[in-house]
Amino acid sequence: MIDSDLKKAWLSLSPDANEPEIAFKLVIPEILKIFGFNQQEVCQQYLTGRGAKAVDIAARKNTGEEDFSHTKQDATLIVELKKRQLDLSSSSNPYKNAVKQLKGYLHPTSVNCRQVNWGILTNANRIQLFRRHGRVVYPYTTNIELTAENIDEKISIIKTIIDNQQQALTVALYNNKGGVGKTTTAINLAGILSLPKPLGFGKKVLVVDFDPNQKDLSDLLNIQTEKLSLFDFYKDRKSLNINDVIAQYRFKEKFGFDIIPADEKFLNATGTDLASIPKGTLKKALSPLADFYDYILIDSPPGDSYFTHEALTAADVILMPSKHNGVASFKNAAMAMKSIFPALGKDRRAYFPELADPTPLPIFFNGESITPTAKAQAQNAIKAIVRQAKQEDQIDLMHFFFPKWTPAQKNLEIFEMPSYAHIASAAFANRPAVFTSKVACEYYRNLVQEYFI
Template identity: 60%
Template sequence: MTESNLKKTWLALSAEAIEVDILTQFILPALLPSWNFEGNEFCIEYPTGKGGDKVDIAVRKNTSTDNFAQSKSNPFLIIELKKRMLDISTGSKDYQKAVVQLKRYLDTSATNCKTVRWAILTNGNYIQLFRRHGRVVYPYTENILLTPDNIDEKIALIKKYIDQPEKCLSVALYNNKGGVGKTTTTINLAGILSLPAPYGFNKKVLVVDFDPNQKDLSDLLDFKAPPLKLSEFFLDYKNYKIEDVISSYRLKASNNHEYGFDIIPADEEFLRIGNRINSITIGTLRNCLSSLRKVYDYILIDSPPGSGFFNQEAIAASDVVLMPSKHNGIASFKNAALAIRSIFPTIGEKRRSHNSELGNPFPLPIFFNGEQISSAGKQQAQKAIFQIIKQVKTEEKIDITPFFFPKYTNAQKNLEIFELPSYAHIASASFSHRPAVFNNKKAREYYSDLVREYFI
C-alpha cells in the first residue's frame, strides 16, 4: 500500500525535532494541506491580542474578499507546538502547563482570537483538539498518541470535526449530593439564555430532565406532553424521530411575541424497564441527542444525585459539567474532586465505545449556590478545599486548583469562587410554574452574571 504524504512526512520528522522543525517539516507541508488549507491561509507567530502572547500558527480559509495571510483577521483555528521530546502526555506537568497556555490564548481578553472555534496542541507525538464555545474551552478529543498505523485515520478524524463544527454546547448539571439547587439552576439558566435581548441572551435552548425518580423539573413547568416517551425513543432511537420526544415551553409577552425553550420531560417508564437498561452502554443519550447539536445553542441536562445509570448517562451526554455546591458541604467538595480525577474520566472511557477519541466530560469550576456566606464561612470553605487540592496533588500528581479557584495563579493567589446569591423570588417561582428569571428583574441579574461567568 502506498504511504500518504502525511505519513511519509511525519515518519521523516526527527525524534529531536523542536517547534520550528515541526512547523516547517510537518505542519506546513503536510498537516494543513491534508485539512485543505492553502499557503496563504495561515499566519505564523500570530499575536493573540493579550499582552505579548503569540500562538505558533493561526489558520482560516480565505474568502472572495479577504486573504487571511494579508488581513490577519478572524482566525478559525490556532495551533500551539511543543518540541517533540517534551512530555505532553495527559496529566504530565508540561501538558498541564501547555493547556493553561492554550486557554490563555483563547481567553476573552485575547482580542485577536475572539473568532477562534478550534485549537490544536501537538508535539508531533501527541495531538489534541480543543473546542471553544463562547467562554468555554474544553478538550474535544482525547490527547491522541500518533503512530504509523493510525496517523492518517486520526488526522482525518480531526479534519471531520473541524469541518463540521457544532452549534451546541451540552451541559450536565451535576452534584452527587441532593439539595444543591441543580434543578432550579437548570430551569433559570434555560430561561435567561433563551430570553430575548436586552433581558437575556436570545439563545435556542433544550432542557433534558433525566431524573425519572423525582421529575422535579418536569413537574415545575406547565407544558403539553410530547407524543413519544423518552424511554421508547431511548431504547430504539434509530427508528424514531427525536422531535417527537420534545415539548415546547412558551409564554407570550405583552407584545404577543413568544419566548421560552424546549423540554424533553422526565419519563417514569424508565423505572419499569430497569432490566433492559442494564444492557445499554453508556453514551446512548448523547447519541439520541446528536442530531440536535446543530439545532440548539445549549442543551442543559438535569441529572439526578448519586452515581447510577441516569447520572452517568447525563454526564456522558455532556460536553461540560456544571457543579452547583454549598459552601458548608465538605462532602460536596470531596465529591467534586473525585468526579474531576476519577468519575468523569471513567465515564469518558465508557462513552468512547460509541464515540471514539471523544474527550472526557469536562468540569467547569464549582460555584456556591443560593446561600448567604459570611466571611468566616467562606474562609472555612476555602481552607477545606485547599486541603482537598493538596491531597490530590500529593497522592495523584494532579492539580485540580482551576476547578475550585479558577482565578488562582502563583502570582495572584485569588481564592474567589463564584456565588449565586440566595433570593426569595427564585425559590418561590416554582409555585407560578415559571422560571424566576421570567418574572423577576433581580433573578435575571443573578443568572445573567452566572451566564457571563461561565458561558458567554
C-alpha cells in the same frame, strides 16, 4: 501499501525537531492541507490581540478576494507547537503549562481570536484538539499519541470533528449530593440564555430532564410528554424521531425554551432492559439536535446511577452547584473528578473514537448568604481536599475549586450565586424567576457571563 504524504512527513522529522521544523515539514504542508486549508489561508506567528502574544500558526478559509495570510484577522483555528522532545503527556507540567498557554490565546480579551472555534496543541509525538464555545475552552479529544502506524487515522478523526462542528454546547448540571439547586439552576439558566436581548442572550436552548425518579424540572414547569416519550424513543431509536419527544415551554406565549420531559417509564424498566440499551445512547440521541440549539442543558440526578452516567456521558462540560457548608459535597466533587468522569470517558469513546472525558467547570456556591467566617471555613476545607488529592492521587484540583488561583496571587474566590427568595418561589408558579424578576435576571446573567458567554 504506499505510505501517505502525511506519514512520510512525520517519519522525516528529526528526533529532536523544534517548532519550525514541525511547522514546515508536518503541520502546514500536510495536516492543515488535510483539514482543507491552502497556503493563502495560513498565517505564522499570529498576533492574538492580547498584548504582544502570538500563537505559532493560525488558519481561516478565504472568502472572495480576501487573503487571510495577508489580512491576518478573525482566525478560526490556531495551532500551538512545542519541541518534539518536550514531554506533553497529560500528567506532565510542560503539558499543563502548554494547555494554560493555549487557553490564554483563546481568552475573551484576545480580540483577534474571537472567531476561533478550534485550538490544536502538538509536538508531533502527541496531538490534542480543543474546542472553544463562548468563554468555554475544553479538550475535545484525548491527548493522542501519534505513531507511524496511526497518524493517518488520528488526523482523519480530528478532521471529521472539525468538518462536522456542532452548534450546541451540552452542559450537565450535576452534584453527587442532592439539595444543591441543580434543577433551579437549570431552569433559570435556560431562561436567561433564551430570554431576548438585552435582558438575556437570545439563544436557542433545549433542557433535558433526565431524572425520572424526581422529575422536578418537568413538574415545576408543568411540562407533559408530547407525541413520544423518551423511553419509547429509546426502545425504537432507528425508526422514531427524537424531535417528537421535545415539548415547548413558553412564557405568556412570548419567549421560552424547549424541553425533553422526564419519563417515568424508565422506572418500570428492568435492569435487563436498561442493560440492553447501548451506553452513550442519550449522547447519540441528542447529537442531531446539537446543530439546531446553542445550548443543551441536562438536569441530571445525584448519586451514581444509570441516569447519572448517561447524562454525564452526553455532556461536553459539567456545571456543579454546591453549598458552602457542604464539606461532603466538596469531597464528592473531588471523587467525581478522580474517578467518575474519567470512567465515563470510556463510554464516550465507544460512541466516537478519541472523545475526551467530560470536562468539569469550576464549582460555584449556590443560593446562600455567606459570611466572611463561613467563606474562610469553606476555603480551608477545600484546600485540605486539594492537598489530599495531590498527595494521594497526584491530581491537581486547585483550579476546579479556585479558578482564579495563581502562585503569585493565591486568589481563593469562588463564584457565588446569592440567596433570593423569588428564585425558589417562582418555580412553584411554573416559570423561571428570570422571566419576571430583575434581580434574578441580574444574578443569572452574572452566572452566564462568568462561565459561558
